[in-house]
Amino acid sequence: MNILVISDSHGWTDQLKAIISRHEHEVDQVIHVGDSELPEHAPELAGVNVVAGNCDVFSSFPNELECQWEGTTAYIAHGHHHGVKQTLAKLIDRAKEKGARIAIYGHSHIAQAEEQDGVILINPGSVRLPKQYPEGTYCCLTIGNEHVDINYWTTAGKKATDLDKHFTL
Secondary structure: OEEEEEOOOOOOHHHHHHHHHHHOOOOOEEEEOOOOOOOOOOHHHOOOEEOOOOOOOOOOOOOEEEEEEOOEEEEEEOOHHHOOOOOOHHHHHHHHHOOOOEEEOOOOOEOEEEEEOOEEEEEOOOOOOOEOOOOOEEEEEEEEOOEEEEEEEEOOOOEOHHHOEEEEO
16 A cells, blocks of 8 residues: 655645645555645645644644554644654654554654654655755655555655665554
8 A cells, every 4th residue: 555645735735736646646545744724625635634733723624543554553643732843752652542553743844754662653744844854855655565665755756765764564
């Protein structure tokens, strides 16, 4: 199963459309991890699973989602309610409460993937306002055969292989 994960586009509709269009024929699902700053009915978000970020104050997007991919539970939240800029402990705790092996979050604008306390933590970074990386980023997950591969891309469509990670589920 292939999942496109985008976060923190902050109203940047042209780039959001370009990213989704670039990968739409190779992914099974698209997730926006918050701070789209778009209304629910925005055409750019048609068919996209979206959670609310701290800048989505006028939306009715849910604060969290749970997805089942190839028998693996993923917990998805923007992260501002979990204090992810300070620590990932609350996010990890919530993922464990939900029985999730994977937690996907945004908010910090820092592209990274790591495993802590039995939870694979994935942040796609920000497509518009990156931190700690010279370009905006997003990622594609491939889940299957008891593995998850996280492949990062720049907003411009170049592979960011220095960020890529592989985990056993």
